[in-house]
Amino acid sequence: GRRLLDAPIFVLRGPERAEALSCFERVDDQIMGGISQSALVPSYDGECASFLGVVRTDGGGFCGTRSRLLSKPLNLGGYSGIYLRVRGDGKRYKLNVRTSEEVGELVYQCAFLPPAEMATVRLPFTAFRLVKRSNPVPSPPPLDPHTIYQLGVVLSRFAFGEESSNDAFAAGPFRVDIEEIGAFRDELDFEAAIDEPGAPVARSAGPPLSAGLQLWPEGEEPRRRGGLRARLLRFVFRRVRGTLRQR
Numbered sequence: 001g002r003r004l005l006d007a008p009i010f011v012l013r014g015p016e017r018a019e020a021l022s023c024f025e026r027v028d029d030q031i032m033g034g035i036s037q038s039a040l041v042p043s044y045d046g047e048c049a050s051f052l053g054v055v056r057t058d059g060g061g062f063c064g065t066r067s068r069l070l071s072k073p074l075n076l077g078g079y080s081g082i083y084l085r086v087r088g089d090g091k092r093y094k095l096n097v098r099t100s101e102e103v104g105e106l107v108y109q110c111a112f113l114p115p116a117e118m119a120t121v122r123l124p125f126t127a128f129r130l131v132k133r134s135n136p137v138p139s140p141p142p143l144d145p146h147t148i149y150q151l152g153v154v155l156s157r158f159a160f161g162e163e164s165s166n167d168a169f170a171a172g173p174f175r176v177d178i179e180e181i182g183a184f185r186d187e188l189d190f191e192a193a194i195d196e197p198g199a200p201v202a203r204s205a206g207p208p209l210s211a212g213l214q215l216w217p218e219g220e221e222p223r224r225r226g227g228l229r230a231r232l233l234r235f236v237f238r239r240v241r242g243t244l245r246q247r
Helices: 014-021 228-244
Strands: 006-010 024-026 039-040 049-055 062-067 071-072 081-087 093-098 105-114 119-124 130-131 150-156 172-186
Touching: 006 014, 014 039, 014 049, 024 049, 039 062, 039 093, 049 062, 081 093, 081 105, 105 119, 119 172, 150 172
Parallel strands: none
Antiparallel strands: 006 172, 024 062, 039 049, 049 172, 062 150, 081 119, 081 172, 093 105, 093 150, 105 130
16 A cells, blocks of 8 residues: 655644744745735644735735745655645645755745645645746756755745636635645655545654754845856955945
């Protein structure tokens, strides 16, 4: 039969919730002039965390929460994909995975529809697509699970591409409850799925994988896209700007 092994990364319930919440940051369409707002907070019942807010289509149409960029990547090469213990509101969300330390618009995405009751949703790495601002990248390389720098959950009016609408999206209030985000190993190849109630799942021993994560210190700017040339130009610009300020 099918054998699964779960390895928690972020445990958003119980005594580990506060530490896990501190690893996340908000990323809404306000960065591009939108007016949507969201937060990742303890749930009303105190049992997990809730990603909630109000999403508007004026000027954007998305809300997101993501882990802060890791200074050292998470190696999930021995796993099959990412799982989420979630409870939804009928809207379709996307999980973002960043495999580079460069902060840019390229991320791997996989859409999922959280069930109405708390359950485990499994997203195999093979189901993720490389996108740039939700637009699929032609002939992309497959997701490399050996270098995971960031994980995030997004609600967007777009599916994959600005010409493709999310048919399970509605402007206004939203809420998805999250108990846990982790990696899973499965001996069988399969598509994104939701566990059946009572399905046997082994659990890795020891603390969550997040216990060993090295986050970028707050206030420090992670590496951005552009390579060595862009970094040299930014260095020269800062030197020139500093010289001008002294005059």
